[in-house]
Amino acid sequence: MKRNSFSEPSKAADLADVRRIGIPRALLYYRYGALWRAFFEELGRTVIVSEPSDRGVFEAGDAVSVDECCLASKLYLGHVAALIDRTDALFIPSIANLGHLRSFCTKFQALPDLVANSFSERDIRIISCLVEEQETHTMARESYLALARRFGATPRQAKAAWKAALHAQDAADRMAQSTQEHALARAEALPKESRPLRILVMAHPYVAHDPYIGGPVADMLIEMGACVLFADHADKERAFKMSLDFSETLPWIVNRELVGALMLLHDHVDGVVIVSAFPCGPDSMTNDAVTRRFRGKPTLVLTVDAQSGTAGMETRIESFVDILRYQGKGGYLHVR
């Protein structure tokens, strides 16, 4: 039935007039950015990604958000606000899950409607598609192919675009993964005395790599001479499989990949820094589970909210690194 819906001539290429597509640099952009960009570029569209987050973006987002929204969601709305006037339409998919135990936070499934209703007074055009493999069996591939058809692409072009998109995302993921593996191997090749601290930053990609939320954490650690590993740069499929040993019912795919990465890298790190955006739903439970089960490594749990500076964060990270260094030298009482 699904196949018929796009082998027959598409209803209308209602998006054919869209030339410039805006993608907010927030939330799932950090997971699917390469895929989205390649997909639309292959369809001959111009992709405009918003500028990296800063205080201005946050304030714009905060102004249109409900108070209780999480920090990352407020930033997303800020990025949307920055793109509205610069683009013909915004790409905001509704991504619910990729199958059983591979769900996303309900935020990602609500995003198109959340944006449409939050900006109901502005004239905003949203391009969306649904990925919900568990309940309605709406697979990512079919969804994107149908979307390409709405841009006026032939079935062949649509498939080519999807293939290019997958390829680009795969290449980006591999790149990040191998860079990280090399960095770790280089650090571990050094003799024990001169080896830098290996610290795993465990955070959702849109937290870990966003310059307004978790970005400063990694920067500070690097500045202090640590070798920083990102849990989201580990082999995603392997990490996911690993996480099945940890939990039978943990529903969120991103959290599963992070926990799995922690399990994969556990013996290779000196300390773990968990960063969450306040108040993240999935993290509120997963952090608790992780800190109670993984007790063999020093762990710092940071919950970040809209801050006016990084001094408070710096103190925490500095003291954590100091503790690790003292511990490496045999504990507080045995400092040489």
Added chain:
Amino acid sequence: MFDSIRGKTPGNQIADASQVIRRQKGDMAERVALHAEAPVKTNAKAPAAAMDKPVQPIESRRLGKDEPLTLRAATFLGDALDTLDRRRTETAPFARISMPDAGEKQTGPWALVPKRKRPKRNRHSRKKVAFLRYGYYDIVFKFFVEHVLDADFVALPEPTRKTIEMGSAASNDFVCAPFKHILGDYMEALELGADVLVQFTGPCRLGYYGELQESILRDAGYEFEMLNFATVTGKSLQDYISLCKKKVNPDLSLTQGVANMLAAFKMIESLDAYNDLFLRLAGHETEAGSFERARKTYFADMRAASCRHDIDEAQKRGIAALEQLPVSIPADPVRVGIVGEYFTAVDAASNLDLERKFLDMGVELYRMMNLTNRNLRYNEPNLRRSVSEYVNFDMGPTSTMTIAAAKNYAEQGFDGIVHLKSSGCTPEIDCMPVLQRISRDYRIPILFLSYDSQTSDTGLDTRIEAFYDMIAMRKAR
């Protein structure tokens, strides 16, 4: 076994305790401080702008008149210090460090809940099964345990302040409130001798409740089995049955179980139908307490039911008794619709019995959210079509129902809508912009209430009274 350290403001390196610290931008900090002190956080709609001012009932609550002066003075001093402390520390992010003991090395196994031995069939003893507290559905839970699972049911007494305090103490700060309530319920059930705890599943955080709660309770030293339906989501009926057999009763009768399961569904429908009638009429009772008494009798009647026939009879008697009670319905009563999240909107203990408060003011209440409408008869795509001008996608477990119900109430010309959710409930937060649009489009006031684990309802009373006054005045105009 763990050292916790606490960073202080810059310059001051390490101190004791595991207190949390946070950094906020100026006005955000104000709001959070308010949230921590005032029991309920409210966001009134445009017409209700006057209600936006903070309510501060905390001193009056803590300093009872009967307490000796010294104690009152000490409490006041403690509160003041608390406030100062919060002010001082809220300029930095939350941080918590845990350190392994010297020489402690962990290599696995990593399972959050380790695998457990299966009980031997020939040594089966009758299990005592406990559910969480959830409104009046304990009647169904009891029926399910006794007639479907064929085990003993552990009836929980009314929840107390201690329940939620125990639950909160054992859970993470910013996990949603139902988690804390349910954890408290489980602890009480285990103290009462339960062997098996039952947990449901859902497409939000609820899907992870069971496993995490099991892990927390095991770490706390309790010994029990968990019948966690999240472990069989999306699987066949056969898997559900074998899970029940494995955890509760290996001798479970299938024919009886299925027949009684259908009766349990009927019971849910009956209870919800009765409750709808109750909410509509109880505000207009002429003799105070008559409806509450009738409901108590009905619940006792229903609780004694042991088959489909009993349920139907109890329902007939209950509805008849309710309809016979004297009421005086004004020509144009104040009507309020309740919408919101699965647990908080339904469970009186977690919404501080909001329905009773409205009923006492003579309001007619309507609530679409219940197990019948959300689980037994839920057709999400269909329901979504009725609100297609507002949303295109399913926004979360109860979002479509919240939005559809709100629009339905607005179209029927209700005087107001109350939106209930636990603080931090992502899907319901995402519904709020939609509800605000409905409020603007239909010019209907909406009161947004966000519940955390508070135990005092003074702040809630103030908000509800102000909301009632506002909608009553609008009506009179």
